[in-house]
Amino acid sequence: MATARFPGLALGWLTRAVQDDRVMYGYLAIHTVGWLWGLRFLLRKWRDEAEIKPPQPKTQYITQETEDALKLDTLDTMLHHYNHAIRETASKIVCDRAVNDRDTVDRLLWGITRPDYDERMENLRALAIITDPQSLEALHHWKAYAALVRSLELCLEPEQEVLGQEDWDEFPLRDMTEKLCLIFISQLLNNYGPQKLIKAKFVEKWLAKQNWGADLDTRRSNFSHYYRTRRNRITDIIASVRSTDIGLEALEIAGLQEPESPPDSDVEIEINDGGQPMIERFSVLLPNNIDVNGLREDERARVLLRSLQSAQSVEEQRVRHRHREAIVLNDGSRPLNSDDIIQRPESPTSG
Incomplete structure (x- = not known):
């Protein structure tokens, strides 16, 4: 009986709801909002599908082979292009080719x-x-x-x-x-x-x-x-x-700077001017009546004489080497020959 009574109750509630203005207004409002939202969704979808999007440019790098393949008329056209990046790239290619x-x-x-x-x-x-x-x-x-x-x-x-x-x-x-x-x-x-x-x-x-x-x-x-x-x-x-x-x-x-004297000029002057040998110049350190041949190997006087002789030999070799230096007068505009070489004259003490 409850089941048989339910359609009647539902129908009676629906009849009373239809007769109520507030229910009708609410239904119309919800229906209108739903239609508007659905229409907006359909229009937006149609717009997105109808829009023609430009293809995205792919990043490409210019290789050396591509640069070498560009002809002069092509480069001239690129140099007058409206795009600044293209003009700059063409300018760099032209400069690289020129240099x-x-x-x-x-x-x-x-x-x-x-x-x-x-x-x-x-x-x-x-x-x-x-x-x-x-x-x-x-x-x-x-x-x-x-x-x-x-x-x-x-x-x-x-x-x-x-x-x-x-x-x-x-x-x-x-x-x-x-x-x-x-x-x-x-x-x-x-x-x-x-x-x-x-x-x-x-x-x-x-x-x-x-x-x-x-x-x-x-x-x-x-x-x-x-x-x-x-x-x-x-x-x-x-x-x-x-x-x-x-x-x-x-x-x-050129006369723009004063010549600098070499630090060992005093030693060279003494040797080049015919000065006494180094051993004689240091003879004040030795006794006057000394017999060099009779000295023992371990005596201080003989050790001093050996050191002086060694120093004199090294100094003479250095001066002799310096006197063998030459000046080459050639600016590279012609082949080098013997006339371009001016040797330093030999010193009297160079042997």
Whole structure:
């Protein structure tokens, strides 16, 4: 009976609920929210499916074979591309090709030695663009150093002011071509040393031709004061040149530095001037009536004589070796022959 009565109760409750306005309003509200949410979900899904997404670019690396395969017209097109990354990559490829091409580098080095200022400046800027610290080795040869020194020679001012005792630094006021050459030289010295620069006659052809003064003493004084008080690329180059013996000799010959006397000059003068042998000079330490042949092996006088004889022999060998030194006058522009070698004359005591 309970089961038969349940449909009737349910139907009666439903009839009363339908007649209640609040239940109807709630049902309509829930139904409306559900339809709106479902419609929004369907529209969003349809939008995502209809959207055309661009394919993601794949990361690709340019190999050396790819760079070598690029033709000049292709590189020219890449250099004028609207994308900055493509232009930068093309510029690097062009610079790498230029710095690794010996003919291109030689042509630029020839251009920086031209008397025309604009041509020289154009080639210097091109050389600065294609080189970097990794490719600087392409300029580490005789022709490059000679070209840089020649370019500096063309920058010399006939009416340059005396580089005197002033406290201000004139380097920022120098010409741009001169500063570019000094930048190249400074970078080369930091990596490879000053030997090739000195052999290219940098001191004689440019440094000594700066206006250091009229007389020799003034030149040496101004040069020394400039080196001690300035801090620029010129003083850095001078410091590198002074760090070698051939650099000091070049500065002395150019009259920029006083010659330094060797520390053993007093001994050489005594020997070269025909002075007494070392044993005779130390005879005051021995008795006047001593018989050398009658001395025993263990006596102090005989030990002293042996030590003096040994010291004299070593000194004579050193002086004889020094007198056999030679000067080679060859800048590398021609084959070496016997006329380029000037030997030091033999000393009277060298035997």
